[in-house]
Amino acid sequence: MMTDDCRIFVERLDDLLEDRLGAGALREVEEHLRECARCRELLASAAGALLDTTIKPPTGLIEAVLRRTSGPTCQSAHDRLCDFSDRTLGHDDEGLVRMHLNGCVECAALSRALAHLKIDLPALAEMEPDPGFLSMVLSRTRALRARRSAPIVWTSAIGAPAWVARVAAGWRRLARRPRFAWEGGYVGALFLILLFGTPGSPLAGIPGEALSLVRTNALAGVRESADAVTPRLKSKVRSAWRRTSGTVAEASDAIAEDLARRSTSVREIVAKVGTLWDRLASEDETDDTHRPADDDTGQTEGDE
Amino acid sequence: MLDAESLLKRCREGDDLAWEAFVRRYQSRVYAVAWHYMRNAEDARDTAQEIFIRLYERLDTFRDEEAFLPWMLRLARNACIDALRKRKARPPATDVTVDDAIQIPTADPNPEERSESRSSRDLLYRALDKMSESDQEILLLKEIQGLKVEEISSLLGIPTGTVKSRCNRARIELATRVRRLDPSYGM
Numbered sequence: 486m487m488t489d490d491c492r493i494f495v496e497r498l499d500d501l502l503e504d505r506l507g508a509g510a511l512r513e514v515e516e517h518l519r520e521c522a523r524c525r526e527l528l529a530s531a532a533g534a535l536l537d538t539t540i541k542p543p544t545g546l547i548e549a550v551l552r553r554t555s556g557p558t559c560q561s562a563h564d565r566l567c568d569f570s571d572r573t574l575g576h577d578d579e580g581l582v583r584m585h586l587n588g589c590v591e592c593a594a595l596s597r598a599l600a601h602l603k604i605d606l607p608a609l610a611e612m613e614p615d616p617g618f619l620s621m622v623l624s625r626t627r628a629l630r631a632r633r634s635a636p637i638v639w640t641s642a643i644g645a646p647a648w649v650a651r652v653a654a655g656w657r658r659l660a661r662r663p664r665f666a667w668e669g670g671y672v673g674a675l676f677l678i679l680l681f682g683t684p685g686s687p688l689a690g691i692p693g694e695a696l697s698l699v700r701t702n703a704l705a706g707v708r709e710s711a712d713a714v715t716p717r718l719k720s721k722v723r724s725a726w727r728r729t730s731g732t733v734a735e736a737s738d739a740i741a742e743d744l745a746r747r748s749t750s751v752r753e754i755v756a757k758v759g760t761l762w763d764r765l766a767s768e769d770e771t772d773d774t775h776r777p778a779d780d781d782t783g784q785t786e787g788d789e
Numbered sequence: 790m791l792d793a794e795s796l797l798k799r800c801r802e803g804d805d806l807a808w809e810a811f812v813r814r815y816q817s818r819v820y821a822v823a824w825h826y827m828r829n830a831e832d833a834r835d836t837a838q839e840i841f842i843r844l845y846e847r848l849d850t851f852r853d854e855e856a857f858l859p860w861m862l863r864l865a866r867n868a869c870i871d872a873l874r875k876r877k878a879r880p881p882a883t884d885v886t887v888d889d890a891i892q893i894p895t896a897d898p899n900p901e902e903r904s905e906s907r908s909s910r911d912l913l914y915r916a917l918d919k920m921s922e923s924d925q926e927i928l929l930l931k932e933i934q935g936l937k938v939e940e941i942s943s944l945l946g947i948p949t950g951t952v953k954s955r956c957n958r959a960r961i962e963l964a965t966r967v968r969r970l971d972p973s974y975g976m
Contacts, residue, residue, distance in 0.1 A: 564957075566961065567956075567960050568957075594968060594975060594976075595961070595964055595965065597975035597976065598964040598965075598967060598968050598974055598975035599960060599961075599964045599975075600975065601974065601975045602932070602960065602963060602964055602967070603932075605909055605913060606913070606932040607932070607935065608909075608910075609821060609910060609913065609933045610818060610821055610933050610934055610935065611817035611818050611821050612817055612820050612821035612824055613817055614816055614817070614820040614833075614834060614837060615830075615834060618816060618820070618834060618837070618838070619812055619813060619816060622812050622816070622838055622841045622842075623808075623809060623812065625838065626808065626841070626842065627805075629842070629845060630803075630805075
């Protein structure tokens with residue numbers, strides 16, 4: 486049962502915990518505590534709750550907060566995970582990633598996998614081929630080497646000096662380079678420009694003269710050819726026309742006759758259809774109503 | 790032991806032994822690159838040979854100030870791409886199943902280690918097979934063969950920022966896929 490002293494103690498408890506009690510009040514509180522076990526327990530539990538910083542929050546609190554605020558942060562951690570694994574992150578970023586890994590099982594497992602890959606992937610850099618691989622490569626390159634160092638036949642045949650053979654070998658080696666064609670083209674173009682394109686060169690006017698020569702001669706040549714060819718062409722066209730025009734005329738006459746015959750039949754059919762329509766359109770049935778359109782005898786069906 | 794540049798210099802001078810030493814030293818690496826693109830042993834062997842022939846023919850094109858590994862990998866990559874084009878133009882007579890295609894040789898002497906390394910390689914290649922070709926290639930060049938970002942940028946003709954971001958994305962994707970195939974990977 487709570488006594489008055491206990492009630493006074495409870496009122497003074499906050500001040501006691503925050504060290505705000507005066508000397509007199511403190512002495513009274515201490516005296517009461519010596520006698521009252523219940524107030525001693527109350528003081529102990531109140532003081533312990535203040536000092537206890539290891540109270541664990543409920544599971545899932547962080548996820549719930551993140552869901553309602555920034556959203557999950559795993560992608561952001563993934564973006565930094567490789568640099569974290571390579572130890573190239575700044576100090577602060579490293580701390581943030583580490584904090585996330587401490588709280589996220591999936592990301593922590595991914596980080597461990599990345600660390601293992603750093604060891605396992607370089608191990609794939611080398612792979613032993615078949616035992617005969619080396620000898621196959623060497624035999625193929627030996628054949629290549631033999632072709633390369635073979636002397637040019639004409640130099641040995643005519644007894645050319647050694648320097649000629651060396652130059653020839655060097656030339657062969659040069660020609661095999663992949664960029665040789667480009668380099669040759671470049672040098673050739675440069676040579677032509679210097680020879681014909683620079684103002685001070687003695688051959689500078691040659692391209693212009695050559696062009697005008699070609700133009701004049703080309704036109705004259707075309708005119709001469711046309712004059713020679715035209716009469717022959719004309720006579721050939723005339724004879725071809727004479728041969729074909731008769732045949733065309735005969736064929737078109739035949740087609741015209743055939744069309745005329747067919748159009749006569751069409752006119753007759755149209756007339757008959759018109760007669761039938763008139764009959765059908767008239768209100769009174771006559772003896773002719775049921776007679777077929779091409780029957781002009783005057784008998785109806787069933788009449789015997 | 791001669792470094793790569795010195796070996797190549799001697800090869801250019803016609804030293805046969807230097808060429809043999811060069812082939813011995815780099816056959817595993819070249820074969821691994823070929824295997825990565827071709828994914829079967831026979832095609833990888835033929836392509837690897839072709840790579841060495843091209844290296845031999847283009848010894849003169851290696852400039853001494855150029856880094857050796859990017860130069861070699863550029864030639865190797867081009868040869869593999871040409872081989873893949875030829876293969877696409879002439880499909881194989883019989884279908885190759887996935888299990889047949891993944892014949893990953895390894896030279897570990899210990900049978901237990903051999904089995905373990907083979908299963909690790911199998912797992913990685915099964916995961917790699919599910920990724921896009923460009924992601925596989927960037928992982929091959931950076932994470933497997935160890936080229937620098939600038940070297941890859943020069944080889945593929947893409948900006949360095951793109952190389953870095955693509956590589957990071959590919960690593961995350963590979964790790965995710967590997968864990969899907971084997972949840973205990975990394976534990």
